[in-house]
Amino acid sequence: MTDVVKKIGVLGAGQLGRMLALSGVPLDKSFAFYGQSDKEPAAQLGHPFFSSQEANGLAELVAFSDVITYESENTDVALVQKIAQTTPVYPGEKSLYMSQHRGREKGLFDQLEIPCAPYQIVDSLESLKIAAEEVGLPAVLKTTTEGYDGKGQFVLKETSQIEQAWSEVGGRELILEGFIDFQRELSIIAVRNANNEHVYYPLVQNVHHDGILRYTIAPARQISDVLQKEAESYMQRLLDELDHVGVLTLELFETLDGLIVNEMAPRVHNSGHWTQDGAVTDQFENHIRAITGMPLGDTSPCQPIAAMINIIGETGPVEKID
Numbered sequence: 001m002t003d004v005v006k007k008i009g010v011l012g013a014g015q016l017g018r019m020l021a022l023s024g025v026p027l028d029k030s031f032a033f034y035g036q037s038d039k040e041p042a043a044q045l046g047h048p049f050f051s052s053q054e055a056n057g058l059a060e061l062v063a064f065s066d067v068i069t070y071e072s073e074n075t076d077v078a079l080v081q082k083i084a085q086t087t088p089v090y091p092g093e094k095s096l097y098m099s100q101h102r103g104r105e106k107g108l109f110d111q112l113e114i115p116c117a118p119y120q121i122v123d124s125l126e127s128l129k130i131a132a133e134e135v136g137l138p139a140v141l142k143t144t145t146e147g148y149d150g151k152g153q154f155v156l157k158e159t160s161q162i163e164q165a166w167s168e169v170g171g172r173e174l175i176l177e178g179f180i181d182f183q184r185e186l187s188i189i190a191v192r193n194a195n196n197e198h199v200y201y202p203l204v205q206n207v208h209h210d211g212i213l214r215y216t217i218a219p220a221r222q223i224s225d226v227l228q229k230e231a232e233s234y235m236q237r238l239l240d241e242l243d244h245v246g247v248l249t250l251e252l253f254e255t256l257d258g259l260i261v262n263e264m265a266p267r268v269h270n271s272g273h274w275t276q277d278g279a280v281t282d283q284f285e286n287h288i289r290a291i292t293g294m295p296l297g298d299t300s301p302c303q304p305i306a307a308m309i310n311i312i313g314e315t316g317p318v319e320k321i322d
Contacts, residue, residue, distance in 0.1 A: 005291075006066060008065060008291070009065030009069075010071065014041055015041045017071050019284045032065060034049075034051075034052060048064060066088075069089070077100065080092075090245040096266060103119075112237040117177045121175055123172075125162070129162055137157060139177060140155055141174055143172065143175075144172075183254045185208065189272045190247070191247050193294075196240075202220070203228055204217060213271060217305070218278055219301060234259070246290045247267060247286065247287040249265040268287050278302060279298075280302050286299070
């Protein structure tokens with residue numbers, strides 16, 4: 001793959017797709033989006049939009065595109081496999097498949113000797129009781145698939161709550177993860193292209209409230225070279241094992257003994273939005289560079305410190321919008 005790749009199809013038309021296009025147009029790339037509504041954020045940019053509600057929408061996206069990427073780790077793996085028969089899709093299906101199931105993801109961490117919280121997969125009230133004994137309490141009970149921003153979770157503090165926890169989030173496969181005594185939450189963003197070139201952004205500090213990222217400080221203060229290299233080492237193992245092309249995000253806990261991995265996301269990430277004004281090359285441009293075969297850009301901060309504040313809003317009734 002060379003930089004003759006010009007046309008990029010995006011599965012999704014939300015804010016991440018919009019940011020990809022805004023960073024990609026200066027690189028002489030053109031975009032098309034595949035989504036549910038032409039009212040979505042990326043669909044307002046004037047690029048071609050193909051509706052997932054139309055029978056030929058996907059075929060039109062594929063016909064337009066030299067390469068295809070996606071906004072969300074919840075993208076249908078079967079859909080990506082189908083597209084990949086004729087058009088390259090990055091990141092590849094393995095990255096998507098692993099990140100869609102917390103059990104598979106934790107198994108991958110174990111395989112690559114990347115430390116993560118103790119865990120057990122549970123699928124019944126009885127198995128939850130056993131897992132609570134083996135993992136220990138307190139712990140967090142989560143759905144193995146989907147769920148984000150704290151949704152589909154129950155904080156289990158004592159055995160008397162087990163039946164309540166199963167009642168609220170059970171009835172499906174779950175994962176029980178032990179609590180980690182951490183000092184702060186961090187994340188690192190890496191980029192890899194098909195030529196096996198890797199670049200890493202500095203570790204950043206994330207502050208969550210009610211399971212939602214509220215703000216990011218970049219770079220994180222008082223990060224040693226040893227800690228940065230530890231995070232990069234975990235990232236390189238994942239990038240190489242997955243043959244990942246594009247941006248990969250890893251969320252971590254900093255503890256007194258080092259880093260514990262929480263989860264990964266095979267996409268541009270909200271903890272990397274600071275790069276738009278705070279880094280030489282932002283995460284969106286580097287994702288585009290990676291998937292189109294271009295050399296990767298400089299990930300160095302261009303400011304002494306940057307911050308991203310996540311402003312959360314709610315959409316009211318459409319009829320009340322002027």
